[in-house]
Amino acid sequence: MADERDGTFFVVRGPVEPGDKRGRELGFPTANIALRDQRGELGDGVWAGWAERADGARVAAAVSVGRRPTYYGADGYRLVEAFLLDFEGDLYGERLTVWLGKHLREQQGFGSAQELIDALGRDVAAAREWVAGHPADALPTLAALPPDGEVQRLG
Numbered sequence: 001m002a003d004e005r006d007g008t009f010f011v012v013r014g015p016v017e018p019g020d021k022r023g024r025e026l027g028f029p030t031a032n033i034a035l036r037d038q039r040g041e042l043g044d045g046v047w048a049g050w051a052e053r054a055d056g057a058r059v060a061a062a063v064s065v066g067r068r069p070t071y072y073g074a075d076g077y078r079l080v081e082a083f084l085l086d087f088e089g090d091l092y093g094e095r096l097t098v099w100l101g102k103h104l105r106e107q108q109g110f111g112s113a114q115e116l117i118d119a120l121g122r123d124v125a126a127a128r129e130w131v132a133g134h135p136a137d138a139l140p141t142l143a144a145l146p147p148d149g150e151v152q153r154l155g
């Protein structure tokens, strides 16, 4: 798959929107960004990547792109949800830029919240491994910032 090639990134930028707050209950609060293009080149999946905050700080992330099939079947709207590693704080309203670097797995509809929590734990471990080999200062630079919610492909 082209998006698994090392060196290819997808970048999405946008303001962090309030989610269902379920992420907090699961132990994995996420920063949610609406995708303007509901189909597009970037398919659903789970990714390792980096999120850049408004002040330029870059935080490693495990990122979900999709419709949360565990809770919404196939009817949910697509969004980008970034779980920032080793981060605590309120990001609502802040504009984040998210680099998706490695496709980890497809979206799944889990039978229970615990199964989703277990999968998220594995995603975080896989994301940590990827970011260790792909430091934030080695990310490709953006020629121009993409409009909110639009996906830009780099490489």
Ligand SMILES: Cc1cc2nc3c(=O)[nH]c(=O)nc-3n(C[C@H](O)[C@H](O)[C@H](O)COP(=O)(O)O)c2cc1C
Residues within 6 Å of the ligand: 019, 020, 021, 022, 023, 024, 026, 028, 029, 030, 032, 046, 047, 062, 063, 064, 067, 068, 069, 070, 071, 081, 082, 083, 106, 107, 108, 109, 110, 116, 120, 123, 124
């Ligand atoms: C790394 C990661 C992987 C995820 N994978 C899935 C998945 O496979 N299936 C799914 O239904 N939801 C997945 N999610 C989304 C969670 O269902 C969602 O974050 C949770 O329900 C909280 O939603 P909220 O942000 O609206 O509160 C994933 C989220 C993250 C951060």
